Amino acid sequence: MGKGRYLxxxxxxxxxxxxxxxxxxxxxxxxxxGDAVEIMLGSSKTTMKPDAYAALYEQTRQRLGLDQPxxxxxxxxxxxxxxxxxxxxxxxxxxxxxxxxxxxxxxxxLNICAMIVVxxxxxxxxxxxxxxxxxxxxxxxxxxTIVGYSIPGFIIALLSIFLFAVKFPIFPISGLRTAGMDAGxxxxxxxxxxHMVLPVMVMSVSGIGGITRYVRASMIDVLRMxxxxxxxxxxxREKTVIYVHAFRNxxxxxxxITTWWIIGLFGGSIVIESVFLIPGLGKMLxxxxxxxxxxxxxxxxxxxxxxxxxxNVLMDIAYTxxxxxxxxxx
Amino acid sequence: MKxxxxxSLLLAGAMAFSVAxxxxxxxxxxxxxxxxxxxxxxxxxxxxxxxxxxxxxxxSGQLVIGTTTDLESDFYDASFNNTATNYKLYNLLxxxxxxxxDIDGAFVYDPTVVKSHEEVENEDGTKTYTVTIxxxxxxxxxxxxxxxxxxxxxxxxxxxxxNQVDGYPSxxxxxxxxxxxxxxxxxxxFAGVHLVDDMTYxxxxxxxxxxxxxxxxxxxxxxxxxxxxxPDCDVVDSAEGASISGEFTADLLxxxxxxxxxxxxxxxxxxxxxxxxxxxxxxxxxxxxVVNPNYAGDYRGVKPVIEKxxxxxxxxxxMINELASGSVDLxxxxxxxxxxxxxxxLVDQGKAEKNTFFRNGYGKIQFDCSQFPTxxxxxxxxxxxxxxRGEFARQYSGGYASVVHSYxxxxxxxxxxxxxxxxxxxxxxxxxxxxxxxxxxxxxxxxNADGSDYSGTGTRYKEVDGELKxxxxxxxxxxxNPVSELLATMLPEAMTEAGMELKATTMDFPTLSACISHSxxxxxxxxxxxxxFALASSPWYYYSTDPVWMQGGYNSNWIADKDLEAAAxxxxxxxxxxxxxxxxxxxxxxxxxxxxxxDVPLYSDEYYDFYSTRLKGWSSSSVWEWSRAVLDAWVVxx
Numbered sequence: 028m029g030k031g032r033y034l035x036x037x038x039x040x041x042x043x044x045x046x047x048x049x050x051x052x053x054x055x056x057x058x059x060x061g062d063a064v065e066i067m068l069g070s071s072k073t074t075m076k077p078d079a080y081a082a083l084y085e086q087t088r089q090r091l092g093l094d095q096p097x098x099x100x101x102x103x104x105x106x107x108x109x110x111x112x113x114x115x116x117x118x119x120x121x122x123x124x125x126x127x128x129x130x131x132x133x134x135x136x137l138n139i140c141a142m143i144v145v146x147x148x149x150x151x152x153x154x155x156x157x158x159x160x161x162x163x164x165x166x167x168x169x170x171x172t173i174v175g176y177s178i179p180g181f182i183i184a185l186l187s188i189f190l191f192a193v194k195f196p197i198f199p200i201s202g203l204r205t206a207g208m209d210a211g212x213x214x215x216x217x218x219x220x221x222h223m224v225l226p227v228m229v230m231s232v233s234g235i236g237g238i239t240r241y242v243r244a245s246m247i248d249v250l251r252m253x254x255x256x257x258x259x260x261x262x263x264r265e266k267t268v269i270y271v272h273a274f275r276n277x278x279x280x281x282x283x284i285t286t287w288w289i290i291g292l293f294g295g296s297i298v299i300e301s302v303f304l305i306p307g308l309g310k311m312l313x314x315x316x317x318x319x320x321x322x323x324x325x326x327x328x329x330x331x332x333x334x335x336x337x338x339n340v341l342m343d344i345a346y347t348x349x350x351x352x353x354x355x356x357x
Numbered sequence: 358m359k360x361x362x363x364x365s366l367l368l369a370g371a372m373a374f375s376v377a378x379x380x381x382x383x384x385x386x387x388x389x390x391x392x393x394x395x396x397x398x399x400x401x402x403x404x405x406x407x408x409x410x411x412x413x414x415x416x417s418g419q420l421v422i423g424t425t426t427d428l429e430s431d432f433y434d435a436s437f438n439n440t441a442t443n444y445k446l447y448n449l450l451x452x453x454x455x456x457x458x459d460i461d462g463a464f465v466y467d468p469t470v471v472k473s474h475e476e477v478e479n480e481d482g483t484k485t486y487t488v489t490i491x492x493x494x495x496x497x498x499x500x501x502x503x504x505x506x507x508x509x510x511x512x513x514x515x516x517x518x519x520n521q522v523d524g525y526p527s528x529x530x531x532x533x534x535x536x537x538x539x540x541x542x543x544x545x546x547f548a549g550v551h552l553v554d555d556m557t558y559x560x561x562x563x564x565x566x567x568x569x570x571x572x573x574x575x576x577x578x579x580x581x582x583x584x585x586x587x588p589d590c591d592v593v594d595s596a597e598g599a600s601i602s603g604e605f606t607a608d609l610l611x612x613x614x615x616x617x618x619x620x621x622x623x624x625x626x627x628x629x630x631x632x633x634x635x636x637x638x639x640x641x642x643x644x645x646x647v648v649n650p651n652y653a654g655d656y657r658g659v660k661p662v663i664e665k666x667x668x669x670x671x672x673x674x675x676m677i678n679e680l681a682s683g684s685v686d687l688x689x690x691x692x693x694x695x696x697x698x699x700x701x702x703l704v705d706q707g708k709a710e711k712n713t714f715f716r717n718g719y720g721k722i723q724f725d726c727s728q729f730p731t732x733x734x735x736x737x738x739x740x741x742x743x744x745x746r747g748e749f750a751r752q753y754s755g756g757y758a759s760v761v762h763s764y765x766x767x768x769x770x771x772x773x774x775x776x777x778x779x780x781x782x783x784x785x786x787x788x789x790x791x792x793x794x795x796x797x798x799x800x801x802x803x804x805n806a807d808g809s810d811y812s813g814t815g816t817r818y819k820e821v822d823g824e825l826k827x828x829x830x831x832x833x834x835x836x837x838n839p840v841s842e843l844l845a846t847m848l849p850e851a852m853t854e855a856g857m858e859l860k861a862t863t864m865d866f867p868t869l870s871a872c873i874s875h876s877x878x879x880x881x882x883x884x885x886x887x888x889x890f891a892l893a894s895s896p897w898y899y900y901s902t903d904p905v906w907m908q909g910g911y912n913s914n915w916i917a918d919k920d921l922e923a924a925a926x927x928x929x930x931x932x933x934x935x936x937x938x939x940x941x942x943x944x945x946x947x948x949x950x951x952x953x954x955x956d957v958p959l960y961s962d963e964y965y966d967f968y969s970t971r972l973k974g975w976s977s978s979s980v981w982e983w984s985r986a987v988l989d990a991w992v993v994x995x
Contacts, residue, residue: 059867059868060864060867060868060871060877060878061865061867061868061870061871061877062867062870062871062874062876065870065871065874065876066867066870069439070435070439071436071439071526072909072910073910073911074435075526075528075531076531076909077905077906077908077909077910077911078905079526079528079531080909080910081909083524083526086520086524087524090524119429119431120431120437120438120523121617122617125617129639129640132640133640185674188675188678192678192682193678193681193682196682199682199684200675200678200679200682200684201670201671201672201675201679202641202643202669202670202684203640203641204638204640204641204643205684206421206643206667206669206684206685207419207421207645207665207667301672302672304670304671304672306427306639306640306641306642317865317866317867318867319867
C-alpha cells in the first residue's frame with residue numbers, strides 16, 4: 028500500500044513538474060531573439076520580390092501558428108505534443124517525428140557501446156583497486172583515472188584521431204559509414220562498429236575514470252564494515268566476501284550512476300558528435316537551437332525532462348532492489 | 358561578348374598574374390607558394406589537357422566529395438531546401454534548363470536542349486519568349502521529354518496547389534503575365550504561359566518587369582516529370598493560357614511530392630540531369646548518385662564519365678586528413694591558411710592535386726546607413742581609413758586572399774576588363790588616421806564632451822539638433838568568428854586615435870540577423886559579414902531607396918542615397934549583350950559605391966580545391982563550381 032501511494036504521489040509530482048517546466052521552457056525559447064520564420068525561409072528573402080516574400084512570410088507564420096498569442100501557441104503545442112504530434116521542424120521542413128529517429132539511433136547506439144565498455148572495465152577495476160588499496164597497482168590506476176577524468180573530451184578526441192586515424196590509420200577519422208560501401212547486414216554493422224571505435228573509446232575514457240573511482244571509494248567504505256569482518260571471521264572465501272557481501276552493499280551509489288547513465292543514453296554529446304561528425308541528438312539540439320527550430324528543441328527538452336523525472340523514480344525502485352532495507356514510502 | 362568570353366577563358370591565369378602584378382587589387386599573400394598557386398591552375402589544366410585522350414568513353418569509378426555543409430534528404434529545389442550542398446546535388450539531378458550559365462558565368466540558351474528561340478516585344482510593353490526544344494531528350498526512365506514537361510513546371514511551381522505543399526513559394530512564373538490571377542486560384546489558365554506545340558512553349562513577361570538586364574532568364578524553364586508528379590493529369594492550352602487538366606490537387610502533390618518515403622522531393626526517382634538519385638543515408642547523411650545513361654550532355658554536349666558520386670560530410674579541422682587517408686577524393690573551395698597549407702603539403706608530397714581560384718565575393722564590414730552616426734559617409738570612410746585592410750586580409754587568411762575596393766568580385770568579367778581603370782579611379786582607403794581625422798572634422802565631429810573644441814584625444818562629439826552626441830560605433834558580431842576577433846584586435850586602437858569609440862556586442866547569428874533586418878531589440882551601426890555575387894547580380898535592388906527593398910532585406914545597408922541608387926538603376930535596362938553600354942555604367946556604379954562606402958570590403962579568399970591524384974581533368978572556378986566541373990572530370994584506378 029505504501030509503495031502504491033508513493034508511486035502515485037511521485038506520478039502526480041512528475042505531471043506537475045512537467046507542466047511547470049514546459050511553461051518555463053516555452054517562455055524562455057519564445058523570448059529568444061531571432062525570427063524562426065525568417066531563418067526557415069532563408070535566401071528566399073533575396074530571391075523573391077519583397078511583396079511576394081512578405082506574403083510567403085505571413086502565410087508561413089500562420090501555417091506554423093506563430094501569428095497566435097503566446098498562450099494559445101503554448102496550449103496548441105502542449106495539446107499536440109500530448110497526442111504524439113511533436114510539431115514541424117522549420118530547419119528540416121519535416122515533421123519532428125520524422126527527423127528525430129535516425130540521430131536518436133546513432134546516439135543510443137554510441138552510448139550503449141560506451142556504457143558497456145565503461146562498466147565492463149570500471150567495475151572490476153574499482154573492486155580490484157579497493158581490495159589492493161594503496162598498492163602499486165592501485166596507485167597507478169588512481170593516477171590514470173584522474174588523468175582520464177580530468178582531460179577534456181575534445182582533447183582526447185583530437186589526440187585519438189591524430190594517433191589512431193592519421194599517424195597510424197587504423198580507424199576512420201569521422202562518420203558512421205564508409206562512403207560508397209554498399210553493404211547491409213553483418214558487413215554493414217561491422218563497418219558501423221568500426222567507425223564507432225574511436226568515439227566510443229573517447230567517451231569511455233572519462234567514464235572509466237569516474238566510475239572506477241566511484242566504485243573504489245564505495246567498496247573501500249563497505250570493506251571497513253563490521254559485517255565484512257564477521258564474514259571473514261566466519262572463514263568465507265575472500266571472493267565470496269568481496270563479490271557477494273561487499274559488492275552488493277557497495278552497489279547503492281553505483282546504482283545512482285548507472286541510472287543516470289541509462290537516462291543519458293538519449294543525451295547526445297555535442298563534443299563527440301561534432302569532432303567525429305556523427306549525426307546525433309547533441310548536434311541536432313544545438314543546430315536546432317541556433318536555427319530557432321523550437322519544435323525540435325522543445326520536443327527534445329521535454330523528452331529529457333520526462334527522462335529525468337522518471338529516472339528519479341526508477342532510481343528509487345532500484346535502491347529497493349539492491350538494498351532490502353530501503354522502502355518506497357513517503 | 359566575344360571579348361568577354363575570351364577574357365574569361367583566360368580568367369584563372371590572368372587572375373593570378375593580375376594579383377602578382379602590383380595592381381591595387383593586390384594579393385596579400387605572405388606565403389611564397391601562394392603567389393604561384395593561382396598561376397599553377399593553368400599549369401595543372403595544361404597537364405589535364407594533355408591527359409584528355411585518357412578520358413574514358415564509358416562511365417566508371419566513383420568519386421567521394423567531402424563537404425563541410427551537411428547534406429539533407431531534400432532534393433527538389435532550393436525553395437524547399439537551400440543548403441549549399443543540396444543545391445549542388447539538385448543541379449546534378451535536374452538538368453535540361455533552357456537557359457544555363459556557361460563556363461564563364463554568362464547566361465546562354467542551352468543548345469543541347471533548345472532547338473530555336475524567338476523574342477518578340479509586344480505593343481503593350483510585354484515581351485514574349487518562344488522556345489522550341491530538341492527532339493530526342495528523355496527522362497532517366499526513357500520517357501520522352503516534351504514541351505509539356507516545361508510548361509508543367511511553370512504551371513506546377515506557380516500554382517496554389519503547390520503552395521500548399523509545405524509552403525512552397527510557387528514563384529516560378531512570378532514575372533509572367535497572368536501570374537497573380539493564377540496563383541490566387543482565380544483562374545485555371547496561366548495567361549502568360551502557352552503550350553504552342555508538343556516541342557514548343559512560350560512565356561510572356563509582364564511589362565513592369567522590363568527592361569531587365571538579365572531578361573534572358575525569363576525564358577528559362579526546366580522540365581518536371583509530369584508522369585511521376587501528376588500521372589493522371591495533362592497540360593492543355595487555350596487562348597486564355599495553359600492549364601493542367603485532370604485531378605490536379607494539393608492532396609495529389611502531398612502524396613507524389615511530399616510523402617516522406619516515396620515523394621519526389623525525397624526520392625527523385627525520375628530525373629533528367631547528368632546523374633540519377635541512388636540513395637540517401639539518414640544515419641550518416643551521405644548521398645549517392647549514379648550516372649544517368651540517358652543524359653544528352655550539358656550545353657557543350659559533355660556527358661559525365663564518373664559512374665558514381667558520393668557526398669560525405671567532413672570537418673574543416675580534419676578534412677585534409679580525410680583526403681590523405683583516401684576517405685574522400687575531393688575537397689572544394691577550401692579556405693584558411695591551416696587547411697590550405699595542409700593541402701599544399703599533400704600536393705608537395707605527390708599525394709594530391711590542387712586547383713585554385715578567387716572567391717566571387719568578399720568578407721566585409723557592413724554598415725547600417727540608416728543609423729546615427731554611420732548614416733554619415735564621412736564616418737564610414739573614416740572607419741575604413743582606420744584599418745589596414747591588406748594586413749587584415751593577410752592575418753585572417755594566412756596569405757590566401759586579396760583585397761577589393763568596391764562592389765565587385767574578382768571572377769567578374771567587368772573586373773577583368775577594368776583593372777587599370779580601378780587602379781586609377783577608386784579610392785583604396787589605405788590606413789591613414791590623419792585622413793580619418795580630417796573626414797571627421799569636416800563632418801562636424803570637433804567637440805569634446807563639455808562642448809569645447811575637440812582636444813585631439815578621447816571621443817569626439819558633434820552637436821546634433823542642439824544636443825552633443827558622442828562618436829560611438831555600435832558593432833554587432835558573432836561568437837567564435839575569426840573575423841570578429843581580428844577586427845577587435847586591429848580596429849579599436851586606430852579608431853580611438855581618430856576620436857571614435859567602438860562598442861562591440863557579441864551574439865548568435867539569428868539575433869544578429871534580426872538586428873540587421875531591424876526586427877531585433879536593437880539596431881547596430883556595423884556588422885561583419887560576407888557576401889557573394891550571384892551570376893545575375895542585381896545591385897539596383899540592393900541599393901534602392903524604396904523602403905520596400907529595404908524592409909524586404911535586399912538593401913540590408915538601409916542606405917538611402919540617390920546617387921548610388923541612380924548609378925545602380927542605370928544598369929538595369931541595359932541589354933544583356935550590350936557590353937559596351939554595360940561596362941562604363943558598371944564602372945560608374947562601383948566608383949559611386951566606393952565613395953558612399955556602404956560596406957568596407959575586407960578580404961576576398963583565394964579558394965583551393967584539393968583532390969586525389971585519381972581524379973583527372975579537374976578544373977573549377979567560382980562561376981563554374983564543382984557540380985558543373987565534375988562533368989569534365991574522370992577517375993583512374995591507382
